[in-house]
Amino acid sequence: xxxxxxxxxxxxxxxxxxxxxxxxxxxxxxxxxxxxxxxxxxxxxxxxxxxxxxxxxxxxxxxxxxxxxxxxxxxxxxxxxxxxxxxxxx
Numbered sequence: 001x002x003x004x005x006x007x008x009x010x011x012x013x014x015x016x017x018x019x020x021x022x023x024x025x026x027x028x029x030x031x032x033x034x035x036x037x038x039x040x041x042x043x044x045x046x047x048x049x050x051x052x053x054x055x056x057x058x059x060x061x062x063x064x065x066x067x068x069x070x071x072x073x074x075x076x077x078x079x080x081x082x083x084x085x086x087x088x089x090x
Contacts, residue, residue: 009040015073017041017049023062032065043071 041048
C-alpha cells in the first residue's frame with residue numbers, strides 16, 4: 001500500500017484508522033503496555049489493521065489484551081468535484 005500517494009488512497013475511499021492496542025508484557029504478564037498504530041485503511045473490513053494484528057500475533061511476544069480503534073474518512077464524496085477548466089486572470 002505504500003506505493004500509492006496519500007491522496008490516491010483517500011480518493012479510493014481509504015480513511016485514517018487509529019488503533020490503541022493494549023498488550024501484556026512477555027516477562028511480566030500482569031502488566032499492560034499501550035501501543036498506538038495508525039495507517040490508511042478501508043472501513044468496515046479494515047484489511048490493513050487485520051493484517052497488522054495477524055503479524056503481531058505471529059511475530060511479537062506480547063499477547064494482546066484489547067484493541068480499540070477509530071476511523072475517519074478524510075475526503076467525503078461531497079467534498080470532491082471534478083474541474084474541467086480554469087480561467088487565468090492577469
